[in-house]
Amino acid sequence: MEKFTTLQSRAIPLHIENVDTDQIIPARFLKATDREGFGNNVFRDWRYHKDGTINTDFVLNDSKYSGSILVAGDNFGCGSSREHAAWAITDFGFKVVVSSFFADIFKGNALNNGLLPVQVSPAFLSDLMQKIVSNPETELVVDLEKQTISVKDSELSENFEIDAYKKTCMINGYDDIDYLINNKEQIEAFEAQKIY
């Protein structure tokens, strides 16, 4: 897993609530047996019309916007547990997703893939969206160590929560497997004395 400490980048505003993982990566693209290449099909049915032509109304196709931060509406990542959603978003080039609320499984999958989910207040999200839309060159700064997200050259800033263990993993690029297999003896001891 790649390490994450700070990121300064422009952002893409996805002003839609309840974005489900079927929109992030439709099921018909889940037939692959490796993790690579899902970025080509991220938000496939919003980026392209059924005939394969580009949907110029969709924000990811709007050349005004760029950057490795996705700013999305409330309840991002609901639905299916497919980790392909996190793979698709990172493969497309995003390193941070900002929303006022994340679905559980998506949040865990993101953290396990070095993609930082930054949960902000609804008011801050709305301010961010406005800033970016009014000036697409707006730069955001995400500092994982300090747990802050701010708009560069402005007063706009907010703290965000992250599990202390997961924060350490993100900063150091560790994953849970390393931790778990180092605790095998303890797991075996547990198995030997299970009460149920």
Next chain:
Amino acid sequence: MGKTLFDKVWDSHVVSTIENGPQILYIDKHLIHEVTSPQAFNELEDRGIPVFRPNQIVATADHNTPTLHQDQTIKDALSRKQLEQLSENCKKNNITLYELGHKYNGIVHVMAPELGVTQPGLTMVCGDSHTSTHGAFGAIAFGIGTSQVAQVFASQCLLLTKPKSLRVTVNGKLKNGVLPKDVILYIISKLGTNSGTGYFCEYAGNVFEEMSMEGRMTVCNMSIEMGARGGMIAPDETTFEYVKGREFAPKGEEFDKKVAYWKTLPTDSDAKFDKEYSFDAEDIAPMITYGTNPGMGIKISETIPVDENPSFKKSLAYMNFEAGESLINKPINFVFIGSCTNSRIEDFRVAANYIKGKKKAANVTAWLVPGSKQVETQIIEEGLKSIFDDAGFELRQPGCSACLAMNDDKIPQGEYCVSTSNRNFEGRQGQGSRTILASPLVAAATAVEGKIIDISKQLN
């Protein structure tokens, strides 16, 4: 203070707690399928880590399988490769696989309970969000991502922070024609799609106590649709009776010992939940969804609400519905009865009971997809197949099918499908398809009438 059912099962599975961090939770049963496991096997292989407890893993092929001609080679090269890789991975790692065509093959959340793999008091995971289904037995069961599938392969454990607890109580007498699916669609319509996020939900009250195991599975299955990682129902005589005698259930004295333990699991009377909701059974009616998330549901006789929220409007535009309109008499060309929510024998009995002596409308394509080979066999043995055949319904072979349309069972662009599945997301049943979630009874009635009808009026 007393403990909840969830507390009791969770606490008995904690291997250790990291200071200021998550806990190591022991996982008893790991269910896997072809779509979310290959990358996890690859990861282990790349890192030279063996599968720790292969005998606690059960594999099936379901998401990506055809529902016709299962005895023939799969035409789609990518699907075929995914299934071949599952077989290869299971063989290499000594994991039991019920592959396509096996008498125990089926949708993971249908076949595992049928085989008695699912039992009260266990922790169970699968790389599929509808793993919450198994909570119907009083197990802690939840969906995980592929990185976590790899973690369980490697250690039979997960690193998790204990979720908060939520209880939804429904008491009273359900009206005629109100099925478990209506109960859960009603709850989600009231609470919304993210009310349960961060929580594990227990369903309590006489409505759930009186439900069959099939009904309880339908309810727990959709817990994730309100954001809850899992849903649970206290194990009772109905549960014990269902588990008894199944292939992998404990036998004889061992079974009696387990039952004695399982009886200690229900929530203590003085236990406290972080959040509680309660509803009256009398207020629940046959339900239907009108939008693009499962929380957008109404009683079938109600009209679509009016809401100025842009995401709400986007959703109605996708469905081509108007705020304030009724769905009654909307012509429907596709009906799907199946999925891990509603593909058990009881669901097909309900459908057959309604359909018997009737014919499907000429405009309707009606697919019936059993959840497992065992359900398929039961449908034939109980004579339901001939009812379906006579009525013009098409009984296909088991699998996830049109619930997520990974295989060829896709609803065409722009078409509505009244579906017993769990998600009405945009394009879920095929690009541009429009899903309307409902119970097997409402789905069967829609197929017969060729349009949505007020089933409660017809029944009363």
